[in-house]
Amino acid sequence: MTRRILTVDDQKITRDHLRQILETEGYEVEAAADGVTALEMLREKTFQLVITDLRMPDMSGFELLSTLRKERVPVGVIVLTAYGDTSEALRTMKAGADDFLSKPCDADHLRLVVARTIERRRLFDELSQLRNQLRGSYSFHTMVSQSAKMRKVFDLIQHVGPLDSTILIHGETGTGKELVAQALHAVNTRRKGSFVALNCAVLNDSLLESELFGHERGSFTGAEKRKIGRFEKADGGTLLLDEIGDISPAMQAKLLRVLQSGTIERVGGTDPIKVDVRIIAATHKRLEDEVRAGRFRADLYYRLKVILIDLPPLRDRKEDIPLLALNFVEKHNSAAATPVAEFDWAAMQALLQHQWPGNVRELENAVKSAVALAEGSVIHRDDLPETVAPRSTSRLPGPSLIDIETHLPELTEDLIGQVEREYFQRVLAEYGGNVARCARHSGLSRRSVTQKLQKYSLERATFKKPRVG
Numbered sequence: 001m002t003r004r005i006l007t008v009d010d011q012k013i014t015r016d017h018l019r020q021i022l023e024t025e026g027y028e029v030e031a032a033a034d035g036v037t038a039l040e041m042l043r044e045k046t047f048q049l050v051i052t053d054l055r056m057p058d059m060s061g062f063e064l065l066s067t068l069r070k071e072r073v074p075v076g077v078i079v080l081t082a083y084g085d086t087s088e089a090l091r092t093m094k095a096g097a098d099d100f101l102s103k104p105c106d107a108d109h110l111r112l113v114v115a116r117t118i119e120r121r122r123l124f125d126e127l128s129q130l131r132n133q134l135r136g137s138y139s140f141h142t143m144v145s146q147s148a149k150m151r152k153v154f155d156l157i158q159h160v161g162p163l164d165s166t167i168l169i170h171g172e173t174g175t176g177k178e179l180v181a182q183a184l185h186a187v188n189t190r191r192k193g194s195f196v197a198l199n200c201a202v203l204n205d206s207l208l209e210s211e212l213f214g215h216e217r218g219s220f221t222g223a224e225k226r227k228i229g230r231f232e233k234a235d236g237g238t239l240l241l242d243e244i245g246d247i248s249p250a251m252q253a254k255l256l257r258v259l260q261s262g263t264i265e266r267v268g269g270t271d272p273i274k275v276d277v278r279i280i281a282a283t284h285k286r287l288e289d290e291v292r293a294g295r296f297r298a299d300l301y302y303r304l305k306v307i308l309i310d311l312p313p314l315r316d317r318k319e320d321i322p323l324l325a326l327n328f329v330e331k332h333n334s335a336a337a338t339p340v341a342e343f344d345w346a347a348m349q350a351l352l353q354h355q356w357p358g359n360v361r362e363l364e365n366a367v368k369s370a371v372a373l374a375e376g377s378v379i380h381r382d383d384l385p386e387t388v389a390p391r392s393t394s395r396l397p398g399p400s401l402i403d404i405e406t407h408l409p410e411l412t413e414d415l416i417g418q419v420e421r422e423y424f425q426r427v428l429a430e431y432g433g434n435v436a437r438c439a440r441h442s443g444l445s446r447r448s449v450t451q452k453l454q455k456y457s458l459e460r461a462t463f464k465k466p467r468v469g
């Protein structure tokens with residue numbers, strides 16, 4: 001996609017300077033000498049980014065920014081401010097600028113801020129598209145997804161759901177196995193009957209047997225009444241046997257007999273009872289490995305695995321994270337004092353970077369607690385659980401150097417020097433003198449970081465962490 005940037009400045013020398021740097025980065029650059037012309041160009045063509053000066057005749061950069069935000073033109077805006085004028089920078093950020101740059105622009109810093117703003121905008125656009133899709137066609141029963149992998153699963157459910165074959169669902173914990181089983185039930189004519197689920201892993205053999213098949217009165221101590229088991233409850237419907245990989249060899253043999261005969265016997269009963277149940281089994285274990293290891297009967301495995309549905313872990317379909325997260329925001333919003341509308345950039349980055357060992361369930365819980373904690377309509381990184389967005393153990397001032405300038409507008413130049421020195425000291429200590437990591441943290445290029453270290457006479461070697469072991 002062409003990344004088009006519009007520069008707006010009444011001084012030709014600034015326009016040329018920006019064009020020269022940005023074109024070598026592969027951006028398509030157009031220029032306007034005043035705000036009115038810029039606005040006309042923006043209404044005619046799509047630009048990803050506007051870099052505008054503040055002081056211009058006719059229409060100031062500030063008015064241009066306000067108009068763009070009022071008209072909701074989807075474009076990133078970076079404002080050029082006079083060097084050191086942090087209060088002006090702050091005012092523009094409040095009015096909706098994505099970032100600001102002090103004049104004269106340092107080329108490295110310009111490249112970085114431009115790339116970052118375009119990426120951030122792209123993410124916001126993606127989020128708003130996703131929100132639209134949420135109300136559209138990307139849901140299947142109670143599941144939402146937009147990954148190709150899950151679309152295949154939805155197609156498969158559509159295809160095999162109406163059949164009566166036994167189905168084995170494999171997937172890590174929290175990947176949505178139960179939802180898939182419910183969807184399989186819902187697309188079958190058996191939806192008129194019951195959907196019954198049982199987690200086989202939590203019961204010992206005798207309890208499991210009585211849960212599955214029921215028992216007759218007096219069949220064992222404590223069996224005061226006849227009990228109808230899950231098979232009978234699911235007659236005419238669907239039975240989900242969850243965590244099937246965890247049942248004992250004795251139970252495997254009993255289950256196999258039921259599948260072969262289509263009849264059950266209540267514990268303590270003598271007569272076989274015919275049941276018409278569609279079996280769906282689910283497990284987080286790789287059953288073929290269990291068979292190979294001799295822990296699971298091969299004949300039962302093949303009976304269950306007539307059709308196999310494999311659910312991918314969330315880390316292998318990260319494109320689902322924004323959609324699922326927004327879906328859970330909507331789901332849990334009703335409990336929140338202020339309805340949450342979105343995630344800020346850093347929060348979404350944290351969600352995308354986390355590995356989600358607990359998969360969709362873990363994501364849902366994280367979003368649920370963030371919705372409850374968020375103070376306004378936006379979820380920030382710190383609203384997320386620490387396991388998802390670890391807090392830095394250091395006392396670093398913020399994610400980037402630019403934040404110091406934005407948040408401390410009262411600083412004089414002298415003070416900025418002191419703060420900068422202290423900032424780099426702390427960042428260097430945090431990253432053991434590693435310039436590349438310091439650069440990433442502070443949003444500067446490596447060269448700029450090295451220059452700062454020279455400027456403040458900071459020696460990298462002093463900050464090297466001692467080797468452990």
Ligand SMILES: Nc1ncnc2c1ncn2[C@@H]1O[C@H](COP(=O)(O)OP(=O)(O)OP(=O)(O)O)[C@@H](O)[C@H]1O
Nearest residue numbers: 142143144145172173174175176177178179360361
């Ligand atoms: N695609 C999805 N869209 C919306 N919600 C989902 C999706 N997948 C899973 N969930 C939600 O995630 C949670 C876990 O799903 P589910 O219980 O189906 O997983 P599971 O694989 O059966 O978990 P376990 O193995 O621990 O039993 C549920 O709250 C479910 O609503």
